[in-house]
Amino acid sequence: MQGREEGELELAQRKAEVLTEALPWINKMRGKTVVVKYGGSAMEDPKLMVQVLGDIELLKLMGMRVVLVHGGGKAISAMLTRLNMPVQFKNGLRVTDDDTMEAVQEVLIGKVNQQLVWALNEYGHNAVGISGADGKTLKAVPVSPELGRVGHIREVSPELIETILDDDYIPVIASVACGPDGFFNVNADEAASAVAEALHADKLIYLTDVDGLFADVNDEGSLIRSLTKAETKSILASGELAGGMVPKVRSIVEAMDRGVSEVVILNGKSPHSLLLEIFTDAGVGTLFTQA
Numbered sequence: 656m657q658g659r660e661e662g663e664l665e666l667a668q669r670k671a672e673v674l675t676e677a678l679p680w681i682n683k684m685r686g687k688t689v690v691v692k693y694g695g696s697a698m699e700d701p702k703l704m705v706q707v708l709g710d711i712e713l714l715k716l717m718g719m720r721v722v723l724v725h726g727g728g729k730a731i732s733a734m735l736t737r738l739n740m741p742v743q744f745k746n747g748l749r750v751t752d753d754d755t756m757e758a759v760q761e762v763l764i765g766k767v768n769q770q771l772v773w774a775l776n777e778y779g780h781n782a783v784g785i786s787g788a789d790g791k792t793l794k795a796v797p798v799s800p801e802l803g804r805v806g807h808i809r810e811v812s813p814e815l816i817e818t819i820l821d822d823d824y825i826p827v828i829a830s831v832a833c834g835p836d837g838f839f840n841v842n843a844d845e846a847a848s849a850v851a852e853a854l855h856a857d858k859l860i861y862l863t864d865v866d867g868l869f870a871d872v873n874d875e876g877s878l879i880r881s882l883t884k885a886e887t888k889s890i891l892a893s894g895e896l897a898g899g900m901v902p903k904v905r906s907i908v909e910a911m912d913r914g915v916s917e918v919v920i921l922n923g924k925s926p927h928s929l930l931l932e933i934f935t936d937a938g939v940g941t942l943f944t945q946a
């Protein structure tokens with residue numbers, strides 16, 4: 656009994672230490688705009704998803720203007736497979752014909768977006784789900800004829816997002832944009848980067864399914880803790896990155912080129928990585944800074 660009480664006291668002291676360490680960060684981040692990109696790879700496990708959304712709720716309660724931009728690539732591929740439709744990527748971007756575009760809309764806007772909104776609402780902080788077509792928030796132009804309806808963001812109109820934030824809701828944005836003749840499929844990493852730029856965000860966070868950027872993709876011990884913009888550009892140019900990490904790192908460079916001062920890649924599968932990154936001195940993941 657005595658031992659258990661001592662253990663409990665130690666735990667309480669540790670919790671108090673954590674709060675003390677967090678206090679300056681809470682002060683620093685109050686009122687700041689944080690764009691969180693939540694990727695399909697880290698959204699697979701519903702239990703983990705609930706935990707991530709709980710962390711987002713906490714950021715909101717601590718006074719941050721939190722914007723959630725989401726993907727859902729795995730869910731789209733699963734739907735296409737069920738429909739016996741091809742799943743094809745070039746340089747990390749999905750080849751998107753008209754039928755594929757319909758499936759993308761159904762999965763991202765109809766399913767994933769509303770699941771996230773519903774789950775955030777369960778925490779008590781009301782969320783509003785939009786796609787890039789709402790309020791013409793994301794306007795895109797085609798990337799190349801071989802990719803079909805894949806869009807590159809040409810312009811972001813942040814007014815609707817700002818209205819939602821000003822009314823104290825959490826905007827949840829599906830990475831579908833409007834283009835010259837209908838909807839376009841935009842990589843969610845690029846959408847998050849463009850939204851962060853348009854909102855002059857203080858921080859852009861990519862939640863994915865790995866701890867950050869590895870020097871060697873096959874070695875989890877090779878996590879790179881921090882990179883400057885120049886170093887990030889040379890990694891991108893080296894051609895060593897593969898799969899979804901290519902558009903992610905390209906989006907990070909674009910965000911930094913356009914003035915976002917801090918970008919982080921975090922593992923959305925490790926418990927409370929968001930809180931550890933924002934509220935602890937050491938942080939976690941890979942931090943990208945201007946210099």
Ligand SMILES: Nc1ncnc2c1ncn2[C@@H]1O[C@H](COP(=O)(O)OP(=O)(O)O)[C@@H](O)[C@H]1O
Nearest residue numbers: 694695696863864865867868869872897899900
């Ligand atoms: N150098 C690297 N470091 C870390 N991950 C890498 C690297 N190169 C490629 N990857 C791959 O990128 C994946 C993350 O990108 P992606 O699957 O698009 O995530 P998300 O769906 O979260 O956007 C990782 O699971 C990993 O397989």
Ligand SMILES: CC(=O)N[C@@H](CCC(=O)OP(=O)(O)O)C(=O)O
Nearest residue numbers: 694695726727728748749842843
């Ligand atoms: C053009 C393009 O590739 N669009 C992506 C959009 C979803 C996405 O980016 O989802 P994740 O963040 O989960 O990977 C796709 O169709 O998969």
